[in-house]
Amino acid sequence: MADQPPVTRPPIRAEVAGNRLELIESGAARLALLLELIGGAQHSIKMLMYMFNTDSVGERVRDALVEAAARGVAVQLLIDGFGSDAARDFFAALNRAGGEECVFNPSYGRRYLLRNHQKLVVIDGQTVIIGGANIDDTYMNDRGPEHWRDLWLRLDGPEAAMPGRYFDTLFRWVTRRRPSLNYARRRLAEFSEWRGPLQWKFSGPLSMRNSWWRSIGRDIRSGHRLDMIFAYFAPPSAMLRRIGRLGRRGRARIITAAKSDNNATIAAARSSYSRLLRRHVEMYEYQPARLHTKLAIVDDVVHIGSSNFDYRSLYINMEVMLRIKDAGFAEAMRGYVERELADSKWITPELHRRRANMWRRLKWALSHFLVNIMDYTVTRRLNFRAER
Incomplete structure (x- = not known):
């Protein structure tokens, strides 16, 4: 059954509190959407991933980020050093094009077990992608015994602003010379919401x-x-x-x-x-x-x-x-x-x-x-x- 072509269904969509939601079920559709959004970005791309691997999907996404940075888009990428297999030179072209790339690495002590397991993409402060799928061949296709069944959710609307601000604060924390958990507790917890439909x-x-x-x-x-x-x-x-x-x-x-x-x-x-x-x-x-x-x-x-x-x-x-x-x-x-x-x-x-x-x-x-x-x-x- 895993080798059968995916069944094409109308995507699940909804509008909630002025925000448009769309569920992305297919791995191939996730890759197509991500490349489309990166290619159409005008001002900023903020990407936060647990895995960003050096396979064909990783190369395509990296190259799209490099092209966006080269045309003047502010590109910021934060990946987890434990989950990703990408070496620093894999993103050298992104840094040369003016993008910012940072690896979240564990340190010995109480932070060692801490992992950045988030998957978050914010485009121009207006479009957000969240879900479980990583940047890897096995998450971006729908066939074969190695592929993963997963979901992304796309959100377009005013609620995209909050994860953008969260990313900025997280990026500043991770790139500090000595990031502390106390700073994370004081600042990052402020972004969680308790009221409203979203x-x-x-x-x-x-x-x-x-x-x-x-x-x-x-x-x-x-x-x-x-x-x-x-x-x-x-x-x-x-x-x-x-x-x-x-x-x-x-x-x-x-x-x-x-x-x-x-x-x-x-x-x-x-x-x-x-x-x-x-x-x-x-x-x-x-x-x-x-x-x-x-x-x-x-x-x-x-x-x-x-x-x-x-x-x-x-x-x-x-x-x-x-x-x-x-x-x-x-x-x-x-x-x-x-x-x-x-x-x-x-x-x-x-x-x-x-x-x-x-x-x-x-x-x-x-x-x-x-x-x-x-x-x-x-x-x-x-x-x-x-x-x-």
């Missing part, structure tokens, strides 16, 4: 009272209908309890990954299945491709962005999410979930019991601990084999 949530090691975690926690606590798609699903016990309570009073469905380049994350997700299945939460595993989506729908609210649903994303990584309260958009996004469910395997209590022998439960528990502390690129090297 609310930006910028999270990380800013506070144990993470803005997105608090927001989705409140939505789940009062909600009656929950649909989630998360490739990496290993939440703390408090969130599992909230999901379980919703499952008992309403309906909760969760899709996690059956395929990944990091089987420890699959094992970590399975460690939570027993608790949820006992509380009538429906569990599914996506089959056709490697899953990388980050999406939650609670009643009339949609959460979408870069954050996984695990301890690392909630309290260690720097992440960006958008909370959208709009009944029409939520219903359209549930249509997307229904299509993903059709390509997923239902994990019944009986199937889970057959899988859960003593050795596997031990492996699942160990994986749950490791993926919540270590970076995903480290736990990938454990090379756990995923049982079917």
Whole structure:
């Protein structure tokens, strides 16, 4: 099924509070959109990526950024030094053309585990892209066993201004001679919003009272209908309890990954299945491709962005999410979930019991601990084999 050409569907679109939203499902469409936006930029391009790799997609995007900088567009690029394989000379032409490129690198001490896991593009202060997909061949195509199933969301409108200001502050912090967490806590946390139908949530090691975690926690606590798609699903016990309570009073469905380049994350997700299945939460595993989506729908609210649903994303990584309260958009996004469910395997209590022998439960528990502390690129090297 993964080798079949993608089905072309009308994109999910909505207008919320004067902002136009469009869901980008296809990897090929994501690449075409990004190159189009970079090519049409007039004033500024602000790009924030966890992975920016030196494959054919990375070269095409880099070359487009170089061309934009050469025609006078202010180009700023911030990538994560742990997630990306791009050497400094890969962006030499961008720097020569007048662009600014910065690598977020860990330092030993309490900042070492901190990762910049955000995916954010701001064009001319008017158009924003967020989601889970990185700059890499496997995120920008729709065929083959290596490709990732993921989403981007495009936003055009006045709400594009906030992530642009956030990027500027983040870029100044990262490029300081001695960036401190105290500065991040004071400045970056100010950009998260708590009112309105569209609310930006910028999270990380800013506070144990993470803005997105608090927001989705409140939505789940009062909600009656929950649909989630998360490739990496290993939440703390408090969130599992909230999901379980919703499952008992309403309906909760969760899709996690059956395929990944990091089987420890699959094992970590399975460690939570027993608790949820006992509380009538429906569990599914996506089959056709490697899953990388980050999406939650609670009643009339949609959460979408870069954050996984695990301890690392909630309290260690720097992440960006958008909370959208709009009944029409939520219903359209549930249509997307229904299509993903059709390509997923239902994990019944009986199937889970057959899988859960003593050795596997031990492996699942160990994986749950490791993926919540270590970076995903480290736990990938454990090379756990995923049982079917």
